[in-house]
Amino acid sequence: xxxxxxxxxxxxxxxxxxxxxxxxxxxxxxxxxxxxxxxxxxxxxxxxxxxxxxxxxxxxxxxxxxxxxxxxxxxxxxxxxxxxxxxxxxxxxxxxxxxxxxxxxxxxxxxxxxxxxxxxxxxxxxxxxxxxxxxxxxxxxxxxxxxxxxxxxxxxxxxxxxxxxxxxxxxxxxxxxxxxxxxxxxxxxxxxxxxxxxxxxxxxxxxxxxxxxxxxxxxxxxxxxxxxxxxxxxxxxxxxxxxxxxxxxxxxxxxxxxxxxxxxxxxxxxxxxxxxxxxxxxxxxxxxxxxxxxxxxxxxxxxxxxxxxxxxxxxxxxxxxxxxxxxxxxxxxxxxxxxxxxxxxxxxxxxxxxxxx
Amino acid sequence: xxxxxxxxxxxxxxxxxxxxxxxxxxxxxxxxxxxxxxxxxxxxxxxxxxxxxxxxxxxxxxxxxxxxxxxxxxxxxxxxxxxxxx
Numbered sequence: 001x002x003x004x005x006x007x008x009x010x011x012x013x014x015x016x017x018x019x020x021x022x023x024x025x026x027x028x029x030x031x032x033x034x035x036x037x038x039x040x041x042x043x044x045x046x047x048x049x050x051x052x053x054x055x056x057x058x059x060x061x062x063x064x065x066x067x068x069x070x071x072x073x074x075x076x077x078x079x080x081x082x083x084x085x086x087x088x089x090x091x092x093x094x095x096x097x098x099x100x101x102x103x104x105x106x107x108x109x110x111x112x113x114x115x116x117x118x119x120x121x122x123x124x125x126x127x128x129x130x131x132x133x134x135x136x137x138x139x140x141x142x143x144x145x146x147x148x149x150x151x152x153x154x155x156x157x158x159x160x161x162x163x164x165x166x167x168x169x170x171x172x173x174x175x176x177x178x179x180x181x182x183x184x185x186x187x188x189x190x191x192x193x194x195x196x197x198x199x200x201x202x203x204x205x206x207x208x209x210x211x212x213x214x215x216x217x218x219x220x221x222x223x224x225x226x227x228x229x230x231x232x233x234x235x236x237x238x239x240x241x242x243x244x245x246x247x248x249x250x251x252x253x254x255x256x257x258x259x260x261x262x263x264x265x266x267x268x269x270x271x272x273x274x275x276x277x278x279x280x281x282x283x284x285x286x287x288x289x290x291x292x293x294x295x296x297x298x299x300x301x302x303x304x305x306x307x308x309x310x311x312x313x314x315x316x317x318x319x320x321x322x323x324x325x326x327x328x329x330x331x332x333x334x335x336x337x338x339x340x341x342x343x344x345x346x347x348x349x350x351x352x353x354x355x356x357x
Numbered sequence: 358x359x360x361x362x363x364x365x366x367x368x369x370x371x372x373x374x375x376x377x378x379x380x381x382x383x384x385x386x387x388x389x390x391x392x393x394x395x396x397x398x399x400x401x402x403x404x405x406x407x408x409x410x411x412x413x414x415x416x417x418x419x420x421x422x423x424x425x426x427x428x429x430x431x432x433x434x435x436x437x438x439x440x441x442x443x
Contacts, residue, residue: 183407190398231375285396
């Protein structure tokens with residue numbers, strides 16, 4: 001059972017996507033687990049053959065529990081077995097999630113879909129009058145967030161910095177760029193922020209670090225966790241992998257996909273375990289300044305507020321400018337204000353040349 | 358396509374973005390972002406969804422027209438050349 005958050009202690013195995021004998025490649029999804037962050041697809045980190053499944057669906061086990069044995073086989077090339085567990089009801093992921101939400105046991109539902117598959121409508125018909133799960137899950141998520149933040153405040157000596165960034169160039173470039181892009185490819189300001197943060201971390205790598213077993217472990221890759229508010233309450237911060245190397249278009253597509261899956265289910269385990277830094281933005285809520293709490297084992301969180309028009313002095317004249325307040329909360333065990341200041345200055349500088357992001 | 362059909366399409370697209378919302382209770386003249394707690398990603402998905410459903414590409418400069426349900430329906434009705442009043 002993978003550890004998908006600083007204070008995750010257990011997870012419930014919902015379903016296997018493979019069966020013994022299946023050939024899996026690194027990165028394949030092999031199981032679905034329920035955690036306090038919702039339903040998560042568990043990826044496998046070695047290729048090989050699934051030898052034995054050790055945890056049955058429905059079981060709740062502590063993090064670190066071995067779920068299955070995979071025999072590594074160099075050069076295995078046979079195709080994977082069909083990802084359906086024999087003897088279990090055929091049910092689409094959407095219907096399964098709905099069944100979970102409504103407290104319906106798929107085994108008790110008669111499927112009316114193709115080959116007897118259970119459809120969303122079948123689940124809705126079988127649901128009890130009052131859904132019982134949603135509030136409980138949210139309470140659990142709040143509890144987990146609270147535990148992680150309390151641990152952060154208890155263990156991490158935070159320092160906080162803020163700077164105001166002139167976004168006139170970035171906003172003008174974005175408006176022009178978006179007129180050239182089809183509606184499905186348009187960029188949001190947030191994607192410029194993520195890319196600028198990712199590139200600035202290359203210049204101040206001690207902020208792109210995790211704190212493990214009492215020491216700072218720098219990360220070679222920049223995986224930016226993006227705080228996503230869930231519509232029913234709570235939040236998750238899954239990773240945009242290698243954000244420093246992605247083009248703005250690719251990053252925007254990945255961000256849209258990530259937000260969609262965060263809100264509907266289907267995040268992958270690596271997306272929750274891999275972030276090396278977090279970016280949070282509350283500009284849409286009208287907040288001008290957001291000062292974050294570092295999410296362990298990360299050592300930094302970057303906040304962006306609302307883009308607002310403010311009087312700004314340019315070459316001795318006061319002119320209206322769109323500006324944003326960027327903040328850095330960071331772990332004093334790993335960096336200090338001087339380096340944090342260099343980081344925010346790099347973010348500012350990078351946002352002045354949006355065409356180069 | 359009539360104004361009513363366009364309105365129904367707009368509500369369907371919004372329903373996909375905010376599945377928990379009671380769309381029947383939406384007020385036509387009140388800010389949609391406030392009523393449905395939409396963020397900028399939701400707004401982008403809204404215009405992408407309208408484009409897919411109606412074939413209307415909405416430039417960013419026109420996003421303010423979608424501040425309310427009534428404004429959005431009026432804009433789309435004009436762009437689609439609909440002829441039947443609600």
